[in-house]
Structures are given as C-alpha cells and as structure tokens.
Amino acid sequence: MNIVFASAEVAPYSKAGGLADVAGSLPQALAPYVNSVQVLTPLYGQIDQKKYDIHATTSSGEVLLGDDVIPYSLYQATAADQSTQIGFIRCDRFFGRDGIYTESDGEGFADNNLRYFFFQLVVLDLISTGSIPADILHCNDHHTGLLPLMMKTMQLKVKSIFTIHNFLYHGHFSAEEIALLPGSTKPLLTITQWDNYSALLEGIDHSDIVTTVSPGYALELLAGLNVDQHSLTRIQAVKPNFSGIVNGIDTEYWSPERDQYTPFHFSIDDLDGKRKNKAALLTKAGLSPDMDAPLFGSISRLVENKGFPFINKLLDEFVDLGAKFIFLGSGSPEISDQLRKAGKRHPQHIAFDDGFNEPLAHLIEAGSDMFLMPSRFEPCGLNQLYSLRYGTIPIVHRTGGLGDTVDPWTPDSGTGFVFEPYDINELRKTMNLALKIYYSGSDWAALMQRAMSMDFSWDQSAKQYFRLYNL
Numbered sequence: 001m002n003i004v005f006a007s008a009e010v011a012p013y014s015k016a017g018g019l020a021d022v023a024g025s026l027p028q029a030l031a032p033y034v035n036s037v038q039v040l041t042p043l044y045g046q047i048d049q050k051k052y053d054i055h056a057t058t059s060s061g062e063v064l065l066g067d068d069v070i071p072y073s074l075y076q077a078t079a080a081d082q083s084t085q086i087g088f089i090r091c092d093r094f095f096g097r098d099g100i101y102t103e104s105d106g107e108g109f110a111d112n113n114l115r116y117f118f119f120q121l122v123v124l125d126l127i128s129t130g131s132i133p134a135d136i137l138h139c140n141d142h143h144t145g146l147l148p149l150m151m152k153t154m155q156l157k158v159k160s161i162f163t164i165h166n167f168l169y170h171g172h173f174s175a176e177e178i179a180l181l182p183g184s185t186k187p188l189l190t191i192t193q194w195d196n197y198s199a200l201l202e203g204i205d206h207s208d209i210v211t212t213v214s215p216g217y218a219l220e221l222l223a224g225l226n227v228d229q230h231s232l233t234r235i236q237a238v239k240p241n242f243s244g245i246v247n248g249i250d251t252e253y254w255s256p257e258r259d260q261y262t263p264f265h266f267s268i269d270d271l272d273g274k275r276k277n278k279a280a281l282l283t284k285a286g287l288s289p290d291m292d293a294p295l296f297g298s299i300s301r302l303v304e305n306k307g308f309p310f311i312n313k314l315l316d317e318f319v320d321l322g323a324k325f326i327f328l329g330s331g332s333p334e335i336s337d338q339l340r341k342a343g344k345r346h347p348q349h350i351a352f353d354d355g356f357n358e359p360l361a362h363l364i365e366a367g368s369d370m371f372l373m374p375s376r377f378e379p380c381g382l383n384q385l386y387s388l389r390y391g392t393i394p395i396v397h398r399t400g401g402l403g404d405t406v407d408p409w410t411p412d413s414g415t416g417f418v419f420e421p422y423d424i425n426e427l428r429k430t431m432n433l434a435l436k437i438y439y440s441g442s443d444w445a446a447l448m449q450r451a452m453s454m455d456f457s458w459d460q461s462a463k464q465y466f467r468l469y470n471l
C-alpha cells in the first residue's frame with residue numbers, strides 16, 4: 001500500500017498551526033504499516049532548504065489553471081527518522097514568497113484560492129502520471145478538499161480520505177473561480193447557502209472516508225454544534241463514513257527527558273529538572289523568582305475562541321491570589337494589547353511574548369505548573385497533550401479533543417481540570433480548585449504522576465488510520 005499525504009503545512013519545514021504538527025508526525029507513524037508514505041506540500045519561500053537538505057528531483061511538469069499553463073518542479077527531502085519522503089512542490093509565482101497563508105500584517109494572500117487550486121492540480125498530476133505511486137490519497141483541510149472530487153472525475157483507482165482539522169475554515173471560492181478548475185469538476189460541485197463553494201464541504205462530499213481529529217469533535221459536528229444548517233446536511237449525509245481519531249504527538253520532539261530546547265531534563269521518577277526549568281522560565285520571562293507561586297502557561301493563537309475574553313477578565317483576581325502567568329502567541333491586536341497591559345499592571349506576575357517562539361514554547365511546557373486552555377471549541381488540541389507529558393496540568397473546557405484527552409480531577413483519579421458549561425464562573429471555580437490542589441502538595445504530586453503516565457504517542461491512532469485505509 002502506497003500512501004500520499006497532502007498538506008498545506010508540514011512541521012518542521014512550514015508551520016502555521018497544529019495541522020503542521022500532524023502532517024509532520026502521522027506519516028512517520030504510518031510508515032511501518034505500509035509500503036511507502038510520500039508527503040506532498042508547497043515549497044514556500046521561507047523554508048530553509050539547506051538546513052533540511054531539500055534538493056531538486058528530476059520530476060517536473062505543468063498543469064492547466066484556467067487558460068494558464070503553469071510549470072512546477074518537485075523537490076524532495078527525507079524525514080529526520082528516514083521513514084518517509086517529503087515532496088515539495090516548487091512554483092515561485094505561487095509559493096516563492098514569505099508567509100504560508102498570509103502577508104506579514106496577517107491579511108490572507110489575495111490569490112490563496114489560486115495557490116491551492118494549483119497545489120492540488122500538481123498533486124493530481126504527480127499521481128495520475130504515475131510519478132508518485134498512490135493507492136491512498138490522504139487529504140487534510142480545505143487546501144486539499146477538491147482532490148477527492150478531481151480524482152473521481154479522472155476515475156483514478158486511488159482511495160481518498162479527507163481529514164478535517166478545523167471546521168471553521170472552508171476555503172470558499174466563487175462561481176467565476178470554477179473556470180480555473182478542470183471542466184469535468186463543475187457538474188459535481190454543490191453551491192452553498194452563501195452562494196459560493198466550499199472546498200471543505202467538497203472534501204466531505206466526495207471522499208471515500210472522512211475523519212476528524214477526535215471522536216468528541218466528530219460527535220459535535222454531527223450534532224451541528226457551531227455548524228450552519230447547510231453544512232450540517234452535508235456532514236450528516238456522509239455519517240456512515242465519518243469518524244474521529246484523536247491526534248498523537250511526536251514523543252521524541254516533545255520529551256521531557258530529551259527536549260533539545262529545555263535547559264534541564266526530567267522524568268516521572270525524577271522531577272528535579274522540572275523545578276529548575278520553572279526557575280529558568282521565570283527568569284527568562286522577567287518574573288520574580290518565587291518558586292512556590294503557581295505558574296500558569298499558555299501557548300495559543302490569540303483569538304476569541306481560545307478563551308481570551310475569560311482569561312483577560314480573570315487575570316487580576318488570580319494575581320491577587322498569588323498566581324503567575326506566561327503567555328506566548330500572536331493573533332488579534334486587541335488581545336495582544338490586553339495581555340501587554342496586564343503585563344504592565346503586574347510586571348512580576350504576568351509575562352507576554354507576542355509571536356511564535358519554538359524554544360520558549362518548550363520551556364513553557366516544561367516549566368509551568370498548569371496549562372491554561374479554555375477553548376470554546378477545539379477539534380483536538382495538541383498543547384494539552386504536550387502538557388500532560390511534561391507534568392504541566394491542563395485546565396480545559398470539556399469540548400472536542402480536550403474532553404477526550406483530559407480526565408477531570410477527583411481525589412484519586414484524573415489528569416487535569418475540566419469545566420463546563422462554557423461560562424466564566426465555571427472557569428473561575430475550576431482555576432480555584434486547581435490552586436487548592438496545587439497548594440495541597442501530595443494530591444498535586446499524584447496528579448502529576450497520572451498526567452505524565454498517559455500515552456499519546458501516534459501508535460494507536462496510526463493503527464486506526466491504517467484500518468480505515470484498508471476498508
């Protein structure tokens with residue numbers, strides 16, 4: 001069995017969010033079960049070709065985008081563990097610039113639809129010409145949502161699977177833009193209630209198998225939570241082929257025992273290094289070195305649905321209770337402004353780093369006591385999984401993958417703190433409970449032990465994907 005895995009971002013080469021982490025680790029986990037796994041992704045201008053030994057291959061070709069004949073060439077790298085090949089599609093007109101989806105000011109590129117139409121046409125070209133052997137084409141999110149349909153029209157003997165990482169982003173395109181796609185696709189497209197087309201919904205309609213990144217999120221989508229009526233009809237139509245498989249994590253890259261970015265290493269049997277990391281983190285963040293103060297970490301895109309309106313309102317009262325906070329992330333200017341102001345009000349207790357900073361992300365996971373992740377909804381979430389592994393107790397809303405992966409604390413069970421319904425008072429109560437247990441000492445140690453013994457490696461989930469490929 002030969003798998004082709006198409007994704008708009010792949011860690012460590014290009015990363016805007018969790019999709020990259022999955023595309024950078026699931027293929028490796030699948031490798032032992034199949035003949036070959038080939039990842040395909042665009043060669044963005046910002047990718048460091050030298051560092052990853054990305055080199056040109058003899059494969060090249062051209063595709064027709066509307067009336068334009070556009071050439072491409074295929075570059076290749078081998079994954080760090082040698083298990084998989086990563087193919088990078090080079091076309092400087094579309095990808096030879098900095099930024100994955102957006103300009104430096106955060107505005108999406110005006111030609112994003114064209115860019116990902118083109119990417120998909122190239123994937124199809126590579127498969128249909130036999131340059132890349134494929135029995136299964138695994139598509140991810142709307143950037144690759146039209147591939148199952150395009151394959152259908154070509155009657156290729158390739159099975160398609162489409163994974164939804166976030167239902168929020170549809171990749172809408174207009175009736176005029178259809179002219180850029182092969183003519184045979186047009187009769188198969190379905191117009192939405194907004195009078196346009198949705199690459200995400202096309203992926204759902206035309207794939208042989210549809211998955212999302214946790215069983216909980218699958219149930220929420222089928223129940224229509226945060227889903228409009230039109231989309232719901234289309235999801236429900238594929239219900240028999242729709243399931244949720246929880247994401248795994250790269251347990252080498254996120255390992256408290258071997259983390260390349262943290263100054264101290266630790267394990268479930270020897271937590272000394274965790275305390276040292278906490279001290280290092282406090283110093284790095286410019287907070288007072290009060291080791292007994294409970295330290296909340298947060299790594300997140302700064303958007304409303306990650307719970308920042310609640311957090312912003314609760315910061316002052318929890319600082320009064322002695323807590324400290326470290327935030328890392330970028331996004332909404334309004335939220336970064338609020339966090340910056342909170343940092344100015346409490347320079348010894350609140351730190352905020354605006355941006356994307358991989359080493360700091362690891363140190364926050366390793367050095368914090370608790371991880372704050374009160375997302376309104378969350379398809380899977382990965383940071384709560386990294387947190388559990390580092391004994392950093394997650395505080396989450398019971399939704400999607402958060403509900404599936406964090407067990408609520410009781411005196412003798414549980415791995416974190418879980419609140420519902422989605423209400424600021426519930427979050428407040430839960431954070432207060434977390435502080436109480438934190439100060440109790442022995443209960444906290446037991447909680448950390450349980451959290452750190454959870455296994456979120458890809459193994460189980462990769463097997464579930466493999467089973468679906470074989471159906």
Ligand code: GLC
Pocket residue numbers: 017018019022165166213247378379380381382401
């Ligand atoms: C998206 C989702 C996140 C998920 C990730 C990887 O970023 O928002 O919950 O973990 O994709 O599947």
